[in-house]
Amino acid sequence: MKLRLLSLFVAGACAGMLATTGFQAFAGKTADEGLPLQEIRQFTSVFNAVKDYYVDEISDRELLELAVEGMVSGLDPHSNFLDSKGFKDMNEATHGAFGGLGIEVTKDTAGVRVISPIDDTPAARAGIRAGDIITKIDGEATANLSLNEAVKRMRGEPKTKIRLEIARKGEMTPLQMTLERAMIKTQSVRMKELADGIGYVRISQFQERTAEDLARTINKLEKNGHLKGLVLDLRNDPGGLLQAAIGVAAIFLPPNSDIVSTKGRAAQSDYSFKAIESDYRSGDAVKAIADLTPKAKSVPVVVLINSSSASASEIVAGALQDHKRATLMGDRSFGKGSVQTILPMTYGDKAVGVKLTTARYYTPSGRSIQARGIEPDIYVDDTPKGNYPTFQVREADLAHHLVNQDDEDGEEKEDETLPYDDNDSVKSPDWSFQFGDDKDWQLQQAVAKLKGGKVEESKYRGKPIKVVREMRAAEKAKAEAEAKKDAKPEAKTDAKTEKPAAK
Numbered sequence: 001m002k003l004r005l006l007s008l009f010v011a012g013a014c015a016g017m018l019a020t021t022g023f024q025a026f027a028g029k030t031a032d033e034g035l036p037l038q039e040i041r042q043f044t045s046v047f048n049a050v051k052d053y054y055v056d057e058i059s060d061r062e063l064l065e066l067a068v069e070g071m072v073s074g075l076d077p078h079s080n081f082l083d084s085k086g087f088k089d090m091n092e093a094t095h096g097a098f099g100g101l102g103i104e105v106t107k108d109t110a111g112v113r114v115i116s117p118i119d120d121t122p123a124a125r126a127g128i129r130a131g132d133i134i135t136k137i138d139g140e141a142t143a144n145l146s147l148n149e150a151v152k153r154m155r156g157e158p159k160t161k162i163r164l165e166i167a168r169k170g171e172m173t174p175l176q177m178t179l180e181r182a183m184i185k186t187q188s189v190r191m192k193e194l195a196d197g198i199g200y201v202r203i204s205q206f207q208e209r210t211a212e213d214l215a216r217t218i219n220k221l222e223k224n225g226h227l228k229g230l231v232l233d234l235r236n237d238p239g240g241l242l243q244a245a246i247g248v249a250a251i252f253l254p255p256n257s258d259i260v261s262t263k264g265r266a267a268q269s270d271y272s273f274k275a276i277e278s279d280y281r282s283g284d285a286v287k288a289i290a291d292l293t294p295k296a297k298s299v300p301v302v303v304l305i306n307s308s309s310a311s312a313s314e315i316v317a318g319a320l321q322d323h324k325r326a327t328l329m330g331d332r333s334f335g336k337g338s339v340q341t342i343l344p345m346t347y348g349d350k351a352v353g354v355k356l357t358t359a360r361y362y363t364p365s366g367r368s369i370q371a372r373g374i375e376p377d378i379y380v381d382d383t384p385k386g387n388y389p390t391f392q393v394r395e396a397d398l399a400h401h402l403v404n405q406d407d408e409d410g411e412e413k414e415d416e417t418l419p420y421d422d423n424d425s426v427k428s429p430d431w432s433f434q435f436g437d438d439k440d441w442q443l444q445q446a447v448a449k450l451k452g453g454k455v456e457e458s459k460y461r462g463k464p465i466k467v468v469r470e471m472r473a474a475e476k477a478k479a480e481a482e483a484k485k486d487a488k489p490e491a492k493t494d495a496k497t498e499k500p501a502a503k
Contacts, residue, residue, distance in 0.1 A: 043067075072354055073146065077106060077398040078340050082353040086148060089155060090342065090353070100155040101162070102184045103128060104238040106398060110167065111135040111142035112150045115334070116236040116308040118186055119204040119435075122179045128166065129388075130236055130308040135174060136165035158183045188240070189213040191221065192436055197228035198450055200443065202436055203248065206240025206312040211247025211280055212288035215296075218251065222293045229450030231443060233304045233435055235330060239311030242339075246273050247280035249319040251289060251296050252326070257364070259319045262339050264359030269339070301326035302446040305376060307394055310334035317374045318363035328376040329446055331387075331461060335395035337361055337370030338402055360405065370404045371396040379461035380445045383433075386459075 050063060069081040082090055102121020105112050112134040117123040134142055137153045145153075154162065158181055166175040188210045192200040199221035203210060221227045239245075242260075249259045253275050261272040273279045277286050303326045305317050314333050320326040339359040345352050362368050373394060381387050395401055433439035445455045460468045 069146070069148065072356070073148075076338070076357050076402055077395075078336070078338060078355070079357050080148060080355050082342075082355060083148075084350040084352055085152065087344070087351050087353045089151075090355075099158050099181055099183050101128075101179055101181060102186070103154075105134070105147070105151070105154075107147040107150075108133055109143065112137075112145075112147070115310070116238045118184065119190070119202070120187070121184055122182050126177050126179050128164075128177070129168070131169065133167040134164050135167050136163075138163050156181045189217055190436070191217045193221065193224060193226040194231075194447060196447075196451060197226050198231065198447055199226040199229070200231045200233065200436055202233040203237055203313075205237055206244035206248070208241060208244065209283045209285075210240065210244040211251065211285040212283050214248055215251055215285070215288040215292045218296050219291070219293050222295055227293070227295055227299050229300045229302075229447075231302050231304065231446045231450070232326070233443070234309045234313040234317060235304050235306040235435055235442075236308040237310070237313040238308065239313060239336070241282060242273075242312065242315075243280050243282040243285070245312035245315045246275070247282065247285045247289065249316050250275035250280050251292060252301060252320060253323055254297065257319075257323060259364065260315045260361050261364075262359040262361045264339070266358065269359035300450055302449050303328050304330045304442055304446055305333050305374060306331045306382075307334060307373075309374075310395075311336040314369050314374050315361065315363075318367065318369060321374065321377070322364040322367070327378065327449060328374065329378045329380050329449065329455075330376050330442055331379065332375055332394075333369070333373040335369055335371050335373035337368050337372075337395075337404070357402065360402065368404050368406050370402055372404055375462070378445075378449070378455060379458040380442050380456065381458045381461065383441050384456070387461075 047063065047067075050058065051060075065081075065083065072079050072081045080086075101123045102118040103123040104115040104118070106115055107113070110133050114123075114128055114130055114132040114134065116130050117128045134150075136142060137145075137150065140153075142150050156162065160181050162179055162181060164177045164179065166177060168175055186204060186207065188203055188205050188207045190202045190204070192202075194200050199218075201214065201217055201221075203214065218227065218230070221230070246259050250257070253259070255275055257275040259273050259275055259279075261270075263270050280286070280289070301320065303317050303320060305313065305328055309317065309330075310333065314336065317326075317328055317333065321328050337360055338357050339361055340355050341358040343354045343356060345354070360368055360370055371394075433441075436443060449455050460471070463471075
């Protein structure tokens with residue numbers, strides 16, 4: 001069967017509530033290898049066994065669809081089969097409008113793990129955090145649900161309600177939340193004018209209009225006298241359109257600069273993307289970038305990233321870091337360095353698709369961030385007291401994730417820097433803040449950097465575990481010595497002056 005394949009490069013964080021894409025022609029090819037007859041016989045034997053002996057009757061169509069879904073989803077965390085509804089939801093999410101809760105999720109053994117809530121959505125307003133684990137949806141446990149099934153149950157018509165049970169680190173009992181679904185029409189670019197002529201821009205996800213909106217926002221900041229320095233906030237940004245990421249990087253870099261390259265098994269997967277019109281042509285980005293103030297190429301920039309900054313966010317951060325165009329601040333990013341391709345297919349009157357990992361991507365210097373992430377230039381904690389407690393997860397923690405090919409013998413190196421744990425987490429619930437508000441500690445440090453002031457770097461983050469252990473041992477010994485020094489001597493009684501007990 002001859003299929004015309006249309007490839008959509010995905011730069012989203014994880015298979016989940018969002019899956020966003022960019023376009024690139026992709027040619028199909030026929031397999032030269034013969035069919036594995038023994039494995040096909042095994043499949044038909046299992047198929048017949050299920051048909052004859054499974055406790056409930058199941059149709060051939062449903063059984064074959066389950067087989068296809070299992071075949072694709074078992075490859076890696078980001079490949080999956082899209083049925084007609086899933087394919088429709090994918091197209092809606094690409095254009096930034098869909099019905100649901102507004103969270104990026106992935107599968108977890110305990111249920112469904114939240115990668116990132118999207119700004120100004122029901123999930124964000126309800127207080128759902130990155131790292132939360134959704135253990136039940138409307139009273140049904142999520143541990144045995146496939147990711148697609150869980151996503152389907154969380155999506156729905158606007159104004160309909162859904163009950164979630166959430167496990168959160170630091171909470172002794174599960175949290176019960178009732179949310180009302182909404183039409184998610186995300187505004188990916190938001191800005192704020194800070195004191196001393198500094199601008200703040202947050203990108204919550206990369207969509208079709210992100211690059212053009214950012215260009216116009218920067219022009220507005222410059223017109224209002226707030227482009228002496230710029231904070232670009234990519235925290236909790238799960239990714240999005242590849243062309244949008246290229247356009248955003250092109251705003252700050254000289255024309256024709258290398259931004260990202262992709263390498264895969266098929267020759268069509270190898271490509272180098274640059275800061276040129278043909279590579280970021282999306283929406284009205286070409287005209288908006290052409291009308292951009294020249295100051296965008298020279299304004300001092302600090303980019304904020306964290307462990308939920310993924311894929312398209314990492315492409316932008318990596319490009320600006322490699323070209324020494326910006327200072328990266330915050331925490332190590334998620335580490336999704338793979339490209340997904342949407343292969344549309346039509347069966348009868350239904351449009352379905354397969355989202356398949358087809359390549360890895362590399363920063364301009366040739367770095368692969370797959371399962372590693374982008375290291376910030378300056379580590380800064382979430383709050384002055386440390387980081388908030390969370391069930392932390394990165395690409396390297398996901399089952400069947402692709403290994404980083406830079407690692408010798410295909411084996412990943414042990415993470416030598418400090419992971420999230422209770423030793424440097426904020427114990428008080430007073431950590432809470434919104435990105436960009438007056439309590440945003442990392443934003444405060446970014447502004448300090450732009451103004452040439454002192455930056456309060458993380459005490460432990462980014463340091464080797466061995467060094468951290470030595471620091472903590474020294475701190476403990478010092479505290480014990482001070483406690484011993486400050487301890488008051490016990491009162492002594494003189495036996496000769498002691499009064500006799502009353503008879």
